[in-house]
Amino acid sequence: xxxxxxxxxxxxxxxxxxxxxxxxxxxxxxxxxxxxxxxxxxxxxxxxxxxxxxxxxxxxxxxxxxxxxxxxxxxxxxxxxxxxxxxxxxxxxxxxxxxxx
Amino acid sequence: xxxxxxxxxxxxxxxxxxxxxxxxxxxxxxxxxxxxxxxxxxxxxxxxxxxxxxxxxxxxxxxxxxxxxxxxxxxxxxxxxxxxxxxxxxxxxxxxxxxxxxxxxxxxxxxxxxxxxxxxxxxxxxxxxxxxxxxxxxxxxxxxxxxxxxxxxxxxxxxxxxxxxxxxxxxxxxxxxxxxxxxxxxxxxxxxxxxxxxxxxxxxxxxxxxxxxxxxxxxxxxxxxxxxxxxxxxxxxxxxxxxxxxxxxxxxx
Numbered sequence: 338x339x340x341x342x343x344x345x346x347x348x349x350x351x352x353x354x355x356x357x358x359x360x361x362x363x364x365x366x367x368x369x370x371x372x373x374x375x376x377x378x379x380x381x382x383x384x385x386x387x388x389x390x391x392x393x394x395x396x397x398x399x400x401x402x403x404x405x406x407x408x409x410x411x412x413x414x415x416x417x418x419x420x421x422x423x424x425x426x427x428x429x430x431x432x433x434x435x436x437x438x
Numbered sequence: 439x440x441x442x443x444x445x446x447x448x449x450x451x452x453x454x455x456x457x458x459x460x461x462x463x464x465x466x467x468x469x470x471x472x473x474x475x476x477x478x479x480x481x482x483x484x485x486x487x488x489x490x491x492x493x494x495x496x497x498x499x500x501x502x503x504x505x506x507x508x509x510x511x512x513x514x515x516x517x518x519x520x521x522x523x524x525x526x527x528x529x530x531x532x533x534x535x536x537x538x539x540x541x542x543x544x545x546x547x548x549x550x551x552x553x554x555x556x557x558x559x560x561x562x563x564x565x566x567x568x569x570x571x572x573x574x575x576x577x578x579x580x581x582x583x584x585x586x587x588x589x590x591x592x593x594x595x596x597x598x599x600x601x602x603x604x605x606x607x608x609x610x611x612x613x614x615x616x617x618x619x620x621x622x623x624x625x626x627x628x629x630x631x632x633x634x635x636x637x638x639x640x641x642x643x644x645x646x647x648x649x650x651x652x653x654x655x656x657x658x659x660x661x662x663x664x665x666x667x668x669x670x671x672x673x674x675x676x677x678x679x680x681x682x683x684x685x686x687x688x689x690x691x
Contacts (some may be wrong), residue, residue, distance in 0.1 A: 339498050340450045340458040346562030348462045352469050352488070354522035354555035359473035361547030367524055371472050371485050374516065378492050381504075389499045394575040397583075400504050401591065404511050405602045409609035411581075413518050415523045422527045423619070435452045
């Protein structure tokens with residue numbers, strides 16, 4: 338029997354908060370993207386913790402799907418970033434303030 | 439921590455508690471590294487650290503298949519993709535921290551983060567709604583973790599599983615469409631990138647630019663890397679100029 342579930346949930350909360358702060362503080366779009374991944378992983382940890390606490394396989398299946406969606410999201414997101422950079426926009430999110438190319 | 443919260447060793451053996459503590463420290467240090475590291479490459483490596491810590495926690499929570507997937511997909515594919523894009527675009531220069539657009543943005547961000555933290559910790563530490571146990575299938579009992587997960591995915595969650603295949607196809611198509619260089623602007627960009635060399639004439643500084651306009655990925659990569667190396671050797675001004683010039687060298691994979 339591992340550590341009590343509330344410890345895992347607290348750790349997930351800490352990771353999620355760090356991700357939130359990073360998303361709000363950093364300007365580099367790629368690093369902001371990494372912070373989103375951090376928040377996704379914190380949510381995954383919560384899913385697995387509840388799967389164990391409630392003895393239900395559904396939590397782990399949810400993490401499975403989150404992984405798939407995260408992979409797709411990263412592919413599309415990085416494609417967008419590459420497309421933005423090709424239009425001579427700088428490295429920060431502030432430089433990309435119009436959607437029209 | 440509320441007074442009713444259980445201690446770390448309340449229901450766990452010492453090795454379990456120790457594993458959790460070490461993995462938690464690794465996770466938090468890595469997460470802080472993602473936020474605090476100036477260089478995006480270092481941030482990506484810190485992200486790997488966090489992901490490994492979470493994989494250890496998955497093993498600790500009897501989710502062996504997800505731990506393996508976490509290492510293979512996240513650290514093996516997603517972070518490598520991040521590193522590819524970082525190095526392809528040449529943005530692995532240090533972020534200028536002095537340029538603060540919004541006054542007090544950091545303070546507001548920190549306040550918001552602490553608010554989220556307090557809220558979620560409060561929810562985690564107090565009683566939560568437990569709901570039904572083993573609604574879709576039990577995790578405990580005989581059988582391996584992979585077998586249980588596979589049975590659930592291919593029976594109860596079959597339709598979402600099929601939808602994810604469509605999602606993956608869409609993501610691939612979307613990435614190709616997004617990363618493709620527009621065909622009509624190509625000659626102008628090619629001419630702008632290599633003013634010294636005529637198209638098809640391998641002379642002087644031409645090869646990188648020429649081949650980049652013909653969409654040869656390796657040559658484009660080499661050209662981008664060379665330009666970036668030059669930019670790193672120069673000072674801050676040179677870095678900025680390198681980043682401005684960089685997109686023309688970029689070739690979609």
